[in-house]
Amino acid sequence: MAAELCGISLVEVPNTGYPEFRIQVEKYSEKIEEVKEKFGKLPALIILTHADPYYGNVVDAEKVGEIAESYGVPFMVNAAYTAGIMPVDMKKMKADFLTISAHKSMASLAPLGFLVIREYSDHVLRSVSAALDWSKRSFPNKMVNLFGCSIGGLPLISAMHTFPYVVERVKKWNSELEKIRWFIEEMEKLGGIKQLGEKPHNHHLTHFETPILWEISKRHKRRGFFLAEELEERGIIGVQRGLTKHLKISVYGLSWEEVKQVRDAFQDILNK
Amino acid sequence: MAAELCGISLVEVPNTGYPEFRIQVEKYSEKIEEVKEKFGKLPALIILTHADPYYGNVVDAEKVGEIAESYGVPFMVNAAYTAGIMPVDMKKMKADFLTISAHKSMASLAPLGFLVIREYSDHVLRSVSAALDWSKRSFPNKMVNLFGCSIGGLPLISAMHTFPYVVERVKKWNSELEKIRWFIEEMEKLGGIKQLGEKPHNHHLTHFETPILWEISKRHKRRGFFLAEELEERGIIGVQRGLTKHLKISVYGLSWEEVKQVRDAFQDILNK
Structure with missing residues (x-):
């Protein structure tokens, strides 16, 4: 959806099909080369869903991180089904972005998610730069990509409340x-x-x-x-x-x- | 923020300043003409905040609606501070879009909002059209502008629960x-x-x-x-x-x- 909103194309890395449905991690390089060939430039972002919700396959994110790093392409790991239940190490995975769904694996109320950023935060968390032409009002504390009010209320309270519990359970x-x-x-x-x-x-x-x-x-x-x-x-x-x-x-x-x-x-x- | 995200410009209609701070509704035509002059085309959208949260001024939305209609420009009324506490009639205001904040005037939990659409729904609620290139998976039930999961959980439950109460209080x-x-x-x-x-x-x-x-x-x-x-x-x-x-x-x-x-x-x- 984000890709369609930004008018960019998606290229998919295949899985091995029935019965294992394993994401073919080794094909990430191949796909990057395909994109380079077809569009004349490297992909804007490499995305990996750390564990899929259909078969519960946990993918070797470290290998994909190495490939992403070798091409110098930003790497995002969707940890919606892993962060909060098992150990997830962004540094080891060489992930620049980690997306986490509070109401999936973090024991919190919907709707809330987290975006953890190691690099590129200046770019992603850009403040609103436009000022209104007549009143000169500006909004330097608003982030363009957060769409107005960031989240608060019960979902946030629940996330704060469950976090210590989540930390403990991951150890087990x-x-x-x-x-x-x-x-x-x-x-x-x-x-x-x-x-x-x-x-x-x-x-x-x-x-x-x-x-x-x-x-x-x-x-x-x-x-x-x-x-x-x-x-x-x-x-x-x-x-x-x-x-x-x-x-x-x-x-x-x-x-x-x-x-x-x-x-x-x-x-x-x-x-x- | 939405404007900055889409790379479009904002033009502001002035208010009368201290002590009344009344939005100068009659200047909407003037501003539309200014935009036409400067950009060679009409504004993409006319926005009016029905009542502002600073002074609690309720603006004559019907007049702005008439101006918007006379130019054929879509008209959005931000009813965050009116819908839910006082009668709001989209048809009378000739509004194409009405935005409502559930946790402002609708007695519900954050974060939840409503977008009410009279026209242009095909355009605004466009489904995701892209399909994945390898698996051929497509997402016809996902709306590009809703960013993934639409809202659920406690905010939605609270909104459903408070709605009859809100209907009653508006009458008073x-x-x-x-x-x-x-x-x-x-x-x-x-x-x-x-x-x-x-x-x-x-x-x-x-x-x-x-x-x-x-x-x-x-x-x-x-x-x-x-x-x-x-x-x-x-x-x-x-x-x-x-x-x-x-x-x-x-x-x-x-x-x-x-x-x-x-x-x-x-x-x-x-x-x-």
């Missing part, structure tokens, strides 16, 4: 990942369930292909709704109603006891 | 105005206090020039802070601390009893 990322990987293994053991995306998995967002649930839905009186309803009966909420072919789920932040309960719930539903 | 605007005008009259009777902006006043935001409070602050041990502190002792909060030369105040939504209490508080402070 490795033990979270252990639970997540155990859960994936257990789910696949149930049969007719296959995790998509990279293996071993490095993120809490987990995408299962679930032909067995699809089969059940075809003969179940509640059709596709049976799954969400059965889960709700067992205290598991948030699963999108009506979907059974695929299942996106996260056990982030649950205790071992609770992760086992989720596994047991699926086992129970499948044995019914 | 005339009796509100009666209290506000009475209050202004009473304040001026105290001596050394003068209301700025149009008279009789048509808005709840009221700006007093208060040389008498300034005089007191010079010999008071709490200096400029005395006013806010004295008012707080009497249960009146929200007055900017330290200011005494000018006073911006609103008695909107108070009962007659309460408006009288505010007047009595000032009387009491001045008689001390």
Whole structure:
């Protein structure tokens, strides 16, 4: 959207497709060369989504950062699904910009996001320079790219309030990942369930292909709704109603006891 | 800011200056002619702030709407300080766009605003047309000018919740105005206090020039802070601390009893 608003073109780096959907990091160089060839200049910005919300693949941002640096192109990492749940090191990734969504992985209220800038801040946070022609009023404290009032109120209060909690939970990322990987293994053991995306998995967002649930839905009186309803009966909420072919789920932040309960719930539903 | 972002120029319509600061509505034609002369084309948009937050002057938007229509230029009314407290009729004002700030006059939580569009919606609410070159993903449901996620969460819930209340209170605007005008009259009777902006006043935001409070602050041990502190002792909060030369105040939504209490508080402070 930002690109379209500025009238600039987008070039996409491909992924490996089914079942892994891994972003082909090594192709960033290739794409930069393509842009150079086609437009006669380097890209204005290289963007990488650190972890995607579809398959929960965590991309090797350090490698992309090296490529960006070698070409001297600014590098932005979209950490909407990583910053706040796992360690993110801008310096290591050689990222100039980091975008974070407060209401995604930062445990805060919407709508709020953060843009962290290592370089280019003079350019990006340019003040309004125009003054009004008659009254001579000027707005040196307003940033052109922040569109008027920056955010305040409850979202900001919630972000301030949750930050210490977020800092603590990030430290526990490795033990979270252990639970997540155990859960994936257990789910696949149930049969007719296959995790998509990279293996071993490095993120809490987990995408299962679930032909067995699809089969059940075809003969179940509640059709596709049976799954969400059965889960709700067992205290598991948030699963999108009506979907059974695929299942996106996260056990982030649950205790071992609770992760086992989720596994047991699926086992129970499948044995019914 | 929007103008600077789009690289377009701003031309300002003057006001009459001290003490009324009335926007010179009749000069809109003159300014349009100036723009035509200077740039060889008509302005892209005519903007009017329906009531300003400095003096609480309500501008004759219908007259500006007629001028805009006669030139065929789109007309935007910034109703941040009017829609939600007094009747606003887009059709009467011949406004194509109305901007409303939910956390200003709509009794809702920040950050939320509304853009009401009568014409030009196809242009303004253009969908994202670009598709990604490799995956062919497109985003027909995303609006270029809405920058990603539109707003949700608590601000939206609060706006939905307050809307019926706002509708009711707008109906009571005339009796509100009666209290506000009475209050202004009473304040001026105290001596050394003068209301700025149009008279009789048509808005709840009221700006007093208060040389008498300034005089007191010079010999008071709490200096400029005395006013806010004295008012707080009497249960009146929200007055900017330290200011005494000018006073911006609103008695909107108070009962007659309460408006009288505010007047009595000032009387009491001045008689001390």
